[in-house]
Amino acid sequence: MKYVIFLLSFISTGLLANPSPADVFSMETTACFGTCPAYKVNVFSDGVIVYSGDAHTELEGTYRLPDNPELFQRILRLLDENSFYKFRDDYGWTGEGEESPCREEWTDHPSTVLSLQFAGDIKTVHHYHGCKGFDREQELEALEKTLFELIGLSGYVGT
Numbered sequence: 001m002k003y004v005i006f007l008l009s010f011i012s013t014g015l016l017a018n019p020s021p022a023d024v025f026s027m028e029t030t031a032c033f034g035t036c037p038a039y040k041v042n043v044f045s046d047g048v049i050v051y052s053g054d055a056h057t058e059l060e061g062t063y064r065l066p067d068n069p070e071l072f073q074r075i076l077r078l079l080d081e082n083s084f085y086k087f088r089d090d091y092g093w094t095g096e097g098e099e100s101p102c103r104e105e106w107t108d109h110p111s112t113v114l115s116l117q118f119a120g121d122i123k124t125v126h127h128y129h130g131c132k133g134f135d136r137e138q139e140l141e142a143l144e145k146t147l148f149e150l151i152g153l154s155g156y157v158g159t
Contacts, residue, residue: 022046025075027147028113031055036110037157041065045072045118051156058158065156074150079116082143085123087136092128103133112144 023045031038031054038054047069053060079085092111094100109130116123127140148154 023118026115030111032110033108039157041151043072043075059156087125089124090126091131091134092126101134102131106130
């Protein structure tokens with residue numbers, strides 16, 4: 001009996017110590033010095049969608065949107081079709097001594113951050129909208145627009 005209790009406590013402790021992360025896609029826009037909308041949306045693999053409007057959005061605060069069990073898979077397909085993993089991690093300001101992907105850098109713009117946590121891997125693309133003239137710029141902007149529409153954010157963020 002002691003062996004069974006020890007084994008059960010060992011198994012449950014191991015599971016609690018190393019929970020598997022949920023597969024999730026997130027899209028976030030940051031504020032600017034004007035009235036740029038700042039929000040974040042998380043789309044989980046089980047269909048749960050959590051929206052948080054921070055500033056200059058139609059809906060401010062954190063809300064659970066209607067579940068959409070197919071949305072996560074549609075996002076995965078879209079990211080795959082657009083070679084998401086081949087985008088750089090950062091399109092924006094770089095550290096000293098690092099080569100910038102931007103041909104021009106404008107100030108006072110928002111950023112869009114796309115992040116996918118899937119099958120134990122995490123890929124994040126940070127796009128500062130003042131970074132201009134980089135390779136695949138139009139592709140990344142089109143992907144951001146398509147994701148915004150696919151997730152159905154216009155009613156929450158505004159247009």
